[in-house]
Amino acid sequence: MQGSHEQFEDEVSGGGALSLDRALSAVRKRLKLVAIMPVIAALIMTAVVMMMTNRYDASAIVQIDPRHKSVTNIENVLSEVKTDTTGVESEVEIIKSRPIILKVIDVLDLRNDPEFAKPPLTSRLLAKLGLGEWAPAVERTAQRPRDPIADMLKVDEPGASKPKSDEVADAFMQKLKVIRVRNTLLIDIRVSASEATKAARIANTLAEAYIKDQLDTKMQANATATALLEERIDSMRIKVSEAERKVEQWKAQHNVFDTEGQVLSEKQLTRLMEQAVTARSATAEAQAKYDQAQKLASTGDSMSAIAEVLQSNSIRVLKDQLASARRKAAELQTKYGPKHPEMLKVNAEAALAEKQITTEIGRLVASLKNDAEVAADRERQLAQNMTQLQQQQVSTKDSSTELKDLEREAATSKQLFETLLTRYKQTAETQGFQLPDVRIIEKADAPQFPASPKRKQLVLISAVGGLVLGIALAVLLELMAPGITRQDDIERVFDVAHLSSVPSAANHDGQLAPAKAVRIVVAEPASLYADAIRGARRELDMRRASAAPRIILVTSSVAGEGAEMIASNLAHNYAMTGGRPLLIDGDVRLQPLTRQLASQRQRGLLDQLVNQHPLDAAILRDGVTGLHLLPAAGPKPLQASIPETLNSTALADGLAGLKTRFDTIIISVPPLLPVIDGRILADYADQIVFVVAWQKTPRQLAKTAIKSLGLNSRKLSGIVLNDVAPEALNETRGWPRGLLGGKLGMGHDGPAHYAA
Template identity: 45%
Template sequence: MSIEDREDEDGEAGINPQRIISAVRRRWRIAAGIACSTTLIALTIALLIPNRYEASTTIQLDPRKKNVANLEGVVSDLNVDTAAIESEAEVIRSRQILLKVIDRLDLRNDPEFHRAGFIERLVLPLSSSETKTGIGEHATEAADPVVPRRDEFATAFARNLKVERVRNTLLLEIQFTAADPDKAALIANTIADVYIHQQLAAKSEISETATNMLDGRLDALRKKVSDAETRVEAYKAEQNIFASEGQILSEKELARLMEQTVEARNRSAEMRARFERAKELRSSGRSTSAIADVLESHTVRLLKDKLADASRRRAELATRYGERHPEMVKVRAELGDAERQLEGEIASLISNLENEYAEAAAREAELLAGLEGKKREEANRRAANVRLNELEREAETSRQIYQVLLARYKQNAATQSLQLPDARIVEFADTPTQPAAPKRKQIVILAAAGGLALGLALILALEFATSGIGRPEEAEGLLALEHISSLPRFDYANDEPDDPLRATRLMIAAPSSGFAEAIRSLRREIDVRQIEPGPRIILIAASLPGEGASVVASNLAHYYAQTGNRVLLVDADLRRSNLTRQLAGRRSAGLAEALAGAVPPEHAILRDQLTNLHFLPATGGGPVASGHAELLASAAMPRVLGRLKGQFDTIIIDGPPLLPVIDTRVIADYADQIVFVMAWRRTPKQLARKAMKLLSVNADRIAGVVVNQVAADVLADDNGFELVSDKSDLEPGLAA
């Protein structure tokens, strides 16, 4: 991937677990310090907070029917469902219940529940001073302690109360918190007791209200029933409607009259039939005996028996005597006398039948006339009875309603004092032995965890807030180059930390240090990337000043010289000449004079007797005749380098910074290998990318990137072991 493609990626995307772990290992003291501080503060606060005790009372909502009295429709039992249970919990938390508890226990005089708050404690002295100085409307009155109003007190009191449903049960748990454990238990039990009594009071109030409503309704219905019955009786009297044993009197008379008429008709018909039969027999000349058979009379039967006896005796005497015999005469006389008596009796009976028939006919006519009149009266009565029935129905309806409400009234009045609550206490609150708050252990644990989290967040913020790279290997992804080495930073134990000579000769001063070992590793990486064998020019380049490119070039050159190579270190920074000031001391000529043709390049080279390192300073100390870039870009530059290349195995050039000046880009055209140096966490990623773009035309010669001034603990994380340092001379820390 090219450096141009890398510019489109977010430079902070290199966050990974390994980098986070490394940051924590390097900065763990920050997290530990913050965690210890927050823990100590939390512990102090927790110890200063007074203890609070929580007591719990459990009540059960009882949905079972109570059969003490049937009050259904007046006071119904509690319908227990989720909404009802939550509603009862809110009732317990209601201001009405709490105020009753406060009044019963006289808690308004308890300092725990009306202790002045922070603002009140500030305002109270001002109010007192006004009272003492006579300022204000009530200046003459004594200053009373601040006592909150009932609603404010109830609100403050409610903060200590918690009512919760025990999951999937009909139980409600009343929890109250107070500074005194006995007080907490007393208040929790009192709240439950007041709630149950409130239920009873509510039921009694509803029942009493229903009784009063029924009483008023009964009075109205009683008058209505009385008025309806009065109208019924008045109408009966007006219409002459009377009843006997549940039956109207006119109906009885009509029925009795009809019965009498039927009987009279039957009697008249019977008399008429007997009279006409007897009259017919008599007119037809039938014998007296035949007529007597029709007439049903005891006298007639006796006379018939007498006549029959006389006839029988005459027949008997006729066989013995003649007609003139006295017995025969006597018998004939008796027979004639009997016939006359029978004839007379029959005539009398026929006359009586005629009279009886006439009387029966008259009676029938009389009854028929009376029946017709009574029927007319009954028709009129039935018409009136329609209105009577309507009045009686109204009266009966009013009477039934009155009876129902009267029964309900009697029942409600009788059972008004037998109310049972829909809840009961199943567990009273005991005096708590352990405080419920503050939870000191949890506070300390949470404070420690919070402090640790804050410390870790601060570590990560510090780690990722820098514009530079956090881990050396990030340079590969940032610049699309191989990361060939990471160089640690050091403090000096015996010399001044800013000793420039010591920094450029660390390979000599501390050959056993981690920095020296990193230089050795860097040389190997450069050597294996050498494309063509033979003498070569290695350019050490960096984006900005202060990234340690001169230190890297000097120590790398010293190491090459230690191994017996003919090595030339060239300070090509004609503007700043830092390496020249650190290594050359007195000099009469340098690279600038050699390029200008003032001296041969061999005459400007200095040699270190100890390491056999050859050094070409930037200048001889005088002013440069022409521009720096022009000298480096002149035809003399390749000629000088070519001449020197024939005399040395390795030429290491310390180039000026890439971004401020163009000099290094000119030198890069003559280099066989280029090593790019960037400072750990200091070189901005965007500037590093920009510097690499400037070297893009010589990208094939770039051996890789070196991350300089890396913290020792970061390198230890990467390498898995601690860096070795020469304790007599160096200590890990500040950048070389």
């Protein structure tokens, strides 16, 4: 204990550290508070949610269609929407863009809808305070006075208020949520409104406005492209005409045109080359036929094998006549002789036919010769003409290069013109055949149940929050409580032993007769109170320095903490166990024990000290328990200085003499702080018991009282926690509530019988 009182200065007057068992104890101690907070929070939230406006969420889902869509096989001006992450997220932002939202606002006339045209909270507060006015968005411009000149010129004044489309759009955007459905090509358009049908109507209108905006964008792009192409085509038409005119002028100047518009020398040379090849083939063929005929004639072979002979109709007729004459001669030969006129006639016909055949073959051979000569002459002539044209072509080569450049430029310009013209016609034709790249796959239906407020969840959450708040308040109150509530508080804050936790001695009515209160261990020896006193006695006995007689001083910080009850019951307990205790009422000012235990006394401690009489003469004895009592004073008031009297050698000598007669002397003294009496009597004590009231005695007050003992604080054996609620008795020891129980038992409930 030495030096322990110095650290009291450093202790915090709060509740100290918080442990789990202490928190649970705080909750059990303030269970009503913890139980009522969820109810209050739930009731308040119920009232709040009943006043909240229902919000309905309607959802329309659109899909970005990656499939190519085209009425004609013509490429569109705008490419299709990309289906990668960037493309889909871009479409999400387009749906949420202000232009599309403003279109929906105009279509549904949301500027006149109070839900969307409601002014900002600051404007409403200023209007209620009389510091401003607010009008619906469509009326704000009308309420502002305008300059007549500006009206005539149709010019807005500087700073003139326009319909607050932005405010309505901002309110709209707060009720709009557009998200991509996971990693798909689906986009969820979710709108919140106070009416289910309104929410569905807005969601569907927004989806349709988005699709229409996409179509309008495509058509606008087509129209822009058509206009640009038309302008470009007009300029290209002029350029092509100019290039063709230059080509025609050059050809006219150089006289190189024919009916097909080609350079004459080049065309003639080409034709001559083709004719020369044909003539060369014809010459070779004619010469070959003629050579064959000459060869057959020189060898004496029959000329009838020549193709022209075989193909000649006249020779074929003559051969038929020759064959007929020979056949007829053969027939007549069997009948007539060679000289027969018929035979001669037939032979003459045969000879004539042979002669005619020979003549005809000769004519054909002459014709072959003539054909060969004519073909050779034609070949020579064509070769001469081709040579002349080649020479002419070389001479005009340099001048034709310029023509080729002009023709190439004209052809390029014409090709570009035709390409632009084709694209222009395609773009113009596809103007009315645009298809969107998205489609609505699920239209929004009016929801049957509101999405918010979630009343049940809010009430449940508020109840849970109230419970948490109740627990927090209980723990906070426990930490902020100035009094001592637990055994570990005593050991931590004061650094002294906890002797016992004594339950409240009040009965069911909250009152207890004072005469019974000072001797409960006698009246109810089986009670929790008596058990607590026995525990305190055991702790004191364990802490006594020796077996020699001792003086135990029982005190407290201020009055009302029950120190005199503890002292009396402790003394009675010593008496009931066969000891030789003496109870001294050291509070000579108020005399609480004297009034309850020895109302018929004749003298007391103060009388003996003032009159210099032995203390033994004033001691009384209880006939029931055998406890000896030294009253504080007699019934007659005495004129004496109490501090000086208590500090006299007479008291010291008297107590020394009493130690020879009694083994335990218990002195109940006044509180330490109001008067000095207790601090004086502490000089005579061997052990000091300090009593604090449960949840009542402030920590700092108790520390101040202990500090006032000075060096005598080392005699402090421990602290008794008094007046503990029975249901919290175990908690003061750090045990669960209800672990132990006890009922008051009956003992000697009669009055004390003290006599000399």
